[in-house]
Each structure stands twice: as structure tokens, then as C-alpha cells.
Amino acid sequence: MAATIVHGPVHATICPGRATLAAMRIGVLHNRASGRGKGPAFVQRLRALAPTRGFDVLDLPLDLASHAGALDDLDAVVLVGGDGTLHHALAFLTAAHGGRGVPTLIAPLGTENVVAKELGLRPRVAATLDALGALRRGAAPVRSDLGVVHHPDGRPGVPFALMLTIGPDAAIVHRVARRRTGTGGRLRFVAPTLARAARPRIGRLSVSVDGQPLASEQRGCLIVAVGPRYPMRLDLARKATRTDGLLDALFLPAGTTAELLAWALLARLGLHVGHPRARYAQGRRVEVTLHEHRPGAQELEDLQIDGEVERVACDAQGRLVVESLPAALPLVLPAARQAMPIQPSPTRAGVSA
Numbered sequence: 001m002a003a004t005i006v007h008g009p010v011h012a013t014i015c016p017g018r019a020t021l022a023a024m025r026i027g028v029l030h031n032r033a034s035g036r037g038k039g040p041a042f043v044q045r046l047r048a049l050a051p052t053r054g055f056d057v058l059d060l061p062l063d064l065a066s067h068a069g070a071l072d073d074l075d076a077v078v079l080v081g082g083d084g085t086l087h088h089a090l091a092f093l094t095a096a097h098g099g100r101g102v103p104t105l106i107a108p109l110g111t112e113n114v115v116a117k118e119l120g121l122r123p124r125v126a127a128t129l130d131a132l133g134a135l136r137r138g139a140a141p142v143r144s145d146l147g148v149v150h151h152p153d154g155r156p157g158v159p160f161a162l163m164l165t166i167g168p169d170a171a172i173v174h175r176v177a178r179r180r181t182g183t184g185g186r187l188r189f190v191a192p193t194l195a196r197a198a199r200p201r202i203g204r205l206s207v208s209v210d211g212q213p214l215a216s217e218q219r220g221c222l223i224v225a226v227g228p229r230y231p232m233r234l235d236l237a238r239k240a241t242r243t244d245g246l247l248d249a250l251f252l253p254a255g256t257t258a259e260l261l262a263w264a265l266l267a268r269l270g271l272h273v274g275h276p277r278a279r280y281a282q283g284r285r286v287e288v289t290l291h292e293h294r295p296g297a298q299e300l301e302d303l304q305i306d307g308e309v310e311r312v313a314c315d316a317q318g319r320l321v322v323e324s325l326p327a328a329l330p331l332v333l334p335a336a337r338q339a340m341p342i343q344p345s346p347t348r349a350g351v352s353a
């Protein structure tokens with residue numbers, strides 16, 4: 001008589017005297033709107049090679065993957081893209097498998113791949129297949145925390161995997177989004193960055209972390225981080241870890257372009273967190289009041305989430321609430337970094353003839 005046991009995400013059917021592993025079902029999640037870059041060639045090569053390594057591959061454009069239940073029959077997802085693609089997939093990646101989330105392996109082929117770099121992932125088909133192989137052998141994904149920004153009207157919040165900021169860098173992201181004309185890469189940030197640096201608009205913020213004040217009606221920038229990295233190697237919340245259940249909040253007081261540039265220089269040197277004017281705290285809940293918000297605005301010009309523009313507004317009093325979502329997303333690590341479990345013997349696994 002055969003018995004079915006579960007090793008991690010992979011179903012194995014064991015018969016007396018014989019053991020076979022069922023093919024692992026992989027969804028290749030990509031953004032079909034981004035036809036540029038190396039993404040399409042990567043997807044084509046992965047789809048060609050994956051079956052030779054025993055993986056069943058399902059093509060999953062981002063828009064189809066967002067349908068309820070679309071990921072529930074998959075053992076893992078390979079997400080082809082950068083931080084923006086990951087950001088827009090978070091809600092359904094975490095909702096899959098009854099809310100436990102589907103194991104997700106990032107193939108970093110976006111403009112910014114900050115989360116993937118933090119995890120040590122590389123944009124190589126062979127490395128992707130090796131990581132999936134380790135997962136099939138029972139290696140456990142790391143369960144990453146996420147953050148969530150709540151809508152004041154009670155709609156489901158916006159999850160994030162890296163960080164959000166409130167300040168002039170967010171205004172640059174908004175300007176880039178408005179100007180998107182098909183020119184990719186970091187060059188598209190140059191003109192909006194210069195324009196914003198010439199006339200910075202730095203609002204007054206009050207911030208508390210788990211009820212403890214971090215800033216009180218001060219001009220400056222706020223970073224709320226899940227992970228330690230930030231684009232362009234400005235690792236602002238460099239003490240953050242994505243597995244402690246906590247968000248890291250950093251407030252940098254600034255009112256002028258010169259002060260902003262000084263913080264950027266200190267951040268590049270790794271000296272900003274220890275600076276006596278910087279405020280840093282960790283906690284589960286961050287409450288922000290934007291004292292100069294525009295009442296009735298549908299989105300906040302000063303807010304960017306994972307480097308993206310999201311339609312999130314504050315309430316009538318300018319308040320915004322951010323919370324930690326501990327261990328919300330199972331992320332697959334490179335094969336060399338995956339912790340292998342002790343393989344259970346057939347008797348311990350409860351297999352009987």
C-alpha cells in the first residue's frame with residue numbers, strides 16, 4: 001500500500017521498495033508588459049531546461065497570477081524581474097496556499113534588484129534550477145517579514161518587501177512615474193533628481209514607533225524598512241533584518257538641499273545611523289502624521305513604497321499607519337545558502353506497507 005508524505009513543499013509518493021518524486025510544479029511569474037532586457041530570453045531558457053531537471057513549468061504573466069487561487073497548485077514560483085515586479089506580486093504571493101504563501105525564488109532581471117542582492121541571488125538559469133533542486137530535496141525557504149501600509153478607508157493595505165520612504169526621494173519616484181517614456185535604467189532618475197534637489201519640499205512629520213515618539217513636527221525624511229538595503233547602495237536602514245518580525249524606522253531631520261546631500265554622503269559612508277541627529281527605532285507599528293498633507297488627495301506625493309508609486313492616502317488628519325507582517329513570505333535562497341533538513345527515515349515518516 002502506498003503512502004503520501006510531504007517533504008517541504010514537494011509531494012513524494014513512496015511505495016514499498018521504491019521511492020519516486022513527483023515532478024515539482026513551478027510557476028514562472030513575469031511581467032509581459034516589460035518586453036525589454038534579458039527577461040524574455042531568461043524565461044525561454046528556463047522553460048526549455050526546467051523539464052530536463054524534473055520541473056513542470058507553468059507560464060504565469062503577472063496579470064493572470066493575480067487571480068484568486070492561481071498559485072495554489074504550485075510548489076514554487078520563480079519571479080522574473082526586479083523589486084517592482086516583486087512589489088506588485090506580494091499580495092497574491094502571500095495569499096496563496098491558504099495564506100501561508102507560495103515559496104518564491106527571485107530571478108533578478110529588473111532595473112533594481114535590491115531584495116535579490118540581499119539574498120545573494122543571481123540572474124542565472126543554472127543557479128535558479130539549483131535553488132529549486134535544493135527546495136525539492138526539502139530545504140526550507142526563509143520566511144521573510146513584510147511591511148504593510150494601511151488605507152485609512154479600510155481597504156486591504158499595500159504590502160512591501162523592502163522599504164517605504166516619506167520625503168523628497170519619494171517625490172523623485174513620482175516624477176519618474178509621470179515621465180516614463182520607455183527609457184529604462186537609472187538615467188531616468190537624473191532629471192527628476194536634479195529638479196527636486198533644486199527645490200526640495202520637505203514636509204513636517206510626527207512619527208511614533210510602538211507608541212514611542214521618534215519625531216515631533218519636524219522637517220525631514222522617514223525610512224521604514226524591512227530589509228537593510230536601499231537602491232544606489234545608500235543602505236539607509238542597514239541594521240534591519242527581515243526575519244525579526246520588526247520594522248526599522250529611521251528619521252533624518254533635514255530642511256534644505258545641503259542637509260539632504262549631507263545625509264546622502266553620510267549614508268554612503270555608513271555613518272548616518274550613528275549620527276547624533278538621526279533617530280532610529282524598531283517596532284511592529286509605525287504611526288506617521290504628515291502635517292502638510294493636501295486634504296482629499298488620492299495619493300501622497302511624498303510617499304514611495306518599494307520604489308513604486310501607490311495610491312495610498314492619509315486620513316483627514318494626515319495620519320498613516322504602517323505595520324509589520326512577520327514571516328509573511330517564504331523566499332527561496334540560493335542553493336548554497338539553503339539549510340537542508342535531516343532526511344526522515346521511512347519509519348519516522350510514518351510509511352507503512
Ligand SMILES: [Mg+2]
Binds near residue numbers: 145244245
Ligand atoms: Mg526587521
